Amino acid sequence: MFYFGKSILYYINSSQNSNIYWSGKNPYFDFSSPILNQPNKEEEKSNINTESKLSSYDLTLAPEIIKFYQRGTQLEQLSDWIFKQNTCLISVSGLYGTGKTTLVKRFVDLNLHKFAVVIWRRLKYPQSLNLLVSDLLNVCQQEPQSTLDKQLRQLFDILANQKCLIILDDLQNIFIPGKFAGQYKVEYQDYQNFFTMIREVKHQSHVIVISQQQSPEMECLDDELYPIKSLELSGLYDVDILQNRGLKNEDYWLQLIDLYAGSFIDLKSVSILINKNYDGQVADFLAENTLHITNQMQSRLQEIFNHLSTQEKEIVLHLSKFEIPVTRDYLKESLSLSVIDFNNGLQSLQQRYLVTKIKNNKILFLLSSVFREYVRNYCQN
Structure with a gap:
């Protein structure tokens, strides 16, 4: 039997041992075939609802991984959270260039067959939650209903009955520039409720968000209260x-x-x-x-600096003067900020992974070395 769709040709042998062929650039873009991921006996033991024929993959916006370096421990962590602990909401976060997207895509490539639905969306140019949910429903072969509330009911019905994986990359673009980290733009505040629902409503699916700053919904001090996990990536020294x-x-x-x-x-x-x-x-x-800060690095770092709040900029300009970590009190004493503004600004800079907290005999704070050099050379009055 042949299926034609989205520039991909599928051939499926209806015998018990299916043979699959495809032509086209992206074999992950599959809306049509319920047989492509028919589980074997071992997979029937998983949480996937094998009675349903839904099988939809859309990874057209996911990057192609050519090389993967030394992140085996993090891959095992993701696998443990999803397949053993059934964690429904996971954030993979860290400063730009740490390989967040590459890590998640590698996980998807290795585990694609374990999910009935896999959808990858980038928020580089974000859309409203209404449009996003409608998009997800279309991929799942569902006609979106008239209101966001009804669409969410449709989506969570799928998440409850299928083992789905949804990846939202570049989450930092839905936050307000010039404010503390993790504050949603007015037009994207519905995302906050969506993430809250993901972690509070019972289902068997998973959402991974990838971001350069930590979102407030991921800051839960009680791991047993909500099924959420945060994976923070630093640079790779290999x-x-x-x-x-x-x-x-x-x-x-x-x-x-x-x-x-x-x-x-x-x-x-x-x-x-x-x-x-x-x-x-x-x-x-x-x-x-x-x-040396190259021209390309300057553009990227300038964008990061411009997104900081006024309070964060003041802290960063002062902290950039120090080559070594400094204590909170030593950092604060030369600033004109109130205690509240200083604490909020210092916390926000850590959520952006620009400032690292170092636990020694005393708690110390250090500005990212590359960002420190940029601030020293391009941001001083």
Whole structure:
């Protein structure tokens, strides 16, 4: 039997051992075939409702993973939360360039067959919750009803009866720039209620949100109260991430990675500069003893700085003066902020992963090294 749809040709043999063929760029985009993921005997033991014929995959907006580096522990963590602990809402967050999206896509690639529905959506240019839910229902072959309330009822009926996985990438774009982290824009406040429903309404499905800042719904101190988990990624300190970038002096690669805090994006940008200006000689570049901010990095860091609140900017400008971690009291004493504004600003900067809290004999705070260099050179009055 042949199925035609969305530039993909499917051939399905109706015998017990199905053979599957496809042509087209994205075999994940499947609205039509109930047989493609018919579970085997082992999978019948899972939570998937095998009586339903729904099988819908839409990963057309997900990235293609060419290489995957040293995140096995985090992959196991995601698997444990979803398949063993049945965690319904998971955030994967961290500063840009830490491989958040790559990690989640790798998890999806390895576990696609374990879900009846998998949908990946990017919020780079976010849409209202009403449009998002309608979109999700269309993928699930459901005609959206007239109101958001009715559509949510439709969606949660599917989430309860099917094992679904929904990924929402770039969540930070629905938050207000110029305010503390995690404050929703007026037109996207319905998302806050949606995430609350995901964690409070009983179902067997999962939502993963990927963001450069932590959303307030993920800050639950009681792990047993709500089925939510947060995975925070930092940079990756592995020389393999610099392979095939035309760089020389491999003995110096780890030093270069450390200088840019293991950020994939920053290391890619600076590798291009080293190739062009230093003929790939990492040792010569490091001999300059400078954390170089490339043009591409400037644009990205400027956007981050512009999204900070007034209080956060004041803290960052002062904190950028210190090479070493400082205590909360030492940081505060030179600022004109009230105790409330200072505490809210410092918390918000940690939610954006720009400031790290270090637990030693005393609690210390340190600004991200790359962001500190940018602030010093481009944000001072």
